[in-house]
Amino acid sequence: MVTTVREPGCRTPDRAAYAKGAMPYEPPTHTVERSLRATTGAKIVAGVDEVGRGAWAGPVTVCAAITGLRRPPEGLTDSKLLTVKRRTELAETLRSWVTSYALGHASPEEIDDLGMTAALRLAAVRALEGLPVRPDAVILDGKHDYLGSPWRVRTVIKGDQSCVAVAAASVIAKVQRDKMMAELGADHADFGFADNAGYPSPVHRAALEVRGPTPYHRLSWAYLDALPQWRHLKRARTWAEARVPEIEGQLGFDF
Numbered sequence: 001m002v003t004t005v006r007e008p009g010c011r012t013p014d015r016a017a018y019a020k021g022a023m024p025y026e027p028p029t030h031t032v033e034r035s036l037r038a039t040t041g042a043k044i045v046a047g048v049d050e051v052g053r054g055a056w057a058g059p060v061t062v063c064a065a066i067t068g069l070r071r072p073p074e075g076l077t078d079s080k081l082l083t084v085k086r087r088t089e090l091a092e093t094l095r096s097w098v099t100s101y102a103l104g105h106a107s108p109e110e111i112d113d114l115g116m117t118a119a120l121r122l123a124a125v126r127a128l129e130g131l132p133v134r135p136d137a138v139i140l141d142g143k144h145d146y147l148g149s150p151w152r153v154r155t156v157i158k159g160d161q162s163c164v165a166v167a168a169a170s171v172i173a174k175v176q177r178d179k180m181m182a183e184l185g186a187d188h189a190d191f192g193f194a195d196n197a198g199y200p201s202p203v204h205r206a207a208l209e210v211r212g213p214t215p216y217h218r219l220s221w222a223y224l225d226a227l228p229q230w231r232h233l234k235r236a237r238t239w240a241e242a243r244v245p246e247i248e249g250q251l252g253f254d255f
Contacts, residue, residue, distance in 0.1 A: 025077050028167045030069050032139050032156055040152065042136035047165025048124055049141040051079070051173045053116060056208075057191070057198035057217045058181050059105040060119055063173035064127040066099040066135065067165045073097055076167050078160035079174035091175035094168050101172055102130030112220040112235050120146045141166050188214050 033045045044066060052060040073093050075086065082090065095101070104126030106119035114122065124147055128135065137152045141159040156163055160170040178197050185193025190211060192203035198216070200223070212230045213219060219235040 025081060025161060028072065028076060028162055028164045030164055032154060032159070032163050033069065033165060036137045036139070036154055040137055042152070044133055044135045045137045045139060045165065046128060046131065046135035047139045047141075047159070047163055047167070047169045048127065048147075049160050049166050049170040049173055050120055050123065051170075051177045052198065053120070054200075055198035055218075056200060056204065056221055056223050057108065057193065057214065058177070058184060059107050060111060060116070060123050061173050061177040061180075062104045062120065062123040062127045063101060063169040063176070064104070064124070064131055064135070064138075065094075065101040065165050065169040065172060066131065066133070067097075067168055068099050070097075072164045072168070076164065076171070078158070078167060079170040081161070082171070084178075087171055088175055091171050094172055098168055098172075100132050101169065102127045103173065103176055104128070104130060108216055108218045111218050117146050121148070139163050139166050141170065184216050188216075 036042045036045055046064045046066050048062060048064050050060060050062045052058055073090060075082075075090060076094075079087055104123040106114075106123040106126075110122060111119040124140075128138070128151070137154065138147065139159055140147060140153050140155045141163075142155060143157055145153045145155050147153050156166065159166040161167065181197040182194040185191055188207075190203075190207040191214065192201060192207070193216075195201070196204050198204075205223075208217075208223070208227060208230070212227075213224070213233060219233055224231055224234040
């Protein structure tokens with residue numbers, strides 16, 4: 001069963017308030033987790049969020065975090081609303097504050113082979129199965145459920161702003177992937193991975209035009225269509241988006 005909800009506290013940041021120094025967002029709550037516990041009997045609930053979906057290079061990374069119902073660290077919200085410095089500091093706090101967390105990645109090759117939907121599912125399963133305990137339910141950021149059966153999923157639009165566990169997963173995933181991309185880019189300085197994390201940018205585009213894709217680029221992505229000298233490297237996907245292969249470890253999780 002999949003339900004999409006827009007929770008109270010899931011509001012658009014007030015930029016004017018932010019400019020005046022006031023808190024620009026409602027802090028995340030445990031409202032969705034409490035609802036899942038009350039309506040489904042779930043005792044262990046994981047928040048799940050991804051980063052890297054729209055990048056040209058690098059993996060897509062998913063974090064699964066279990067936080068319980070404790071009061072979250074001050075300033076926790078969607079990672080995209082935080083400065084790099086604050087996000088990095090908060091991730092360090094969260095790693096010891098959460099009950100548990102795990103990261104899962106799908107490589108550029110897997111993204112090219114499977115398509116993004118199945119790659120997200122693969123990364124999410126790896127994260128969830130990396131937890132020390134299996135969650136009874138999952139709060140998934142966004143509108144679409146890319147996990148599917150047999151996981152019990154509640155999708156929440158802007159869950160990375162309104163739900164504590166999802167916000168924690170958002171911050172941890174973003175900081176970890178940014179670090180990975182900076183390390184991968186050490187031998188490819190012209191691409192600016194330390195600054196753009198593999199996402200489109202003028203520096204990234206200019207480097208691609210001159211040097212072509214690195215071993216970390218997604219070769220099924222449309223950016224290659226605009227690079228005539230490298231277009232021959234574009235890969236066709238092995239699997240269509242609508243035809244998702246079974247992923248090892250998905251079966252046998254019985255609710």
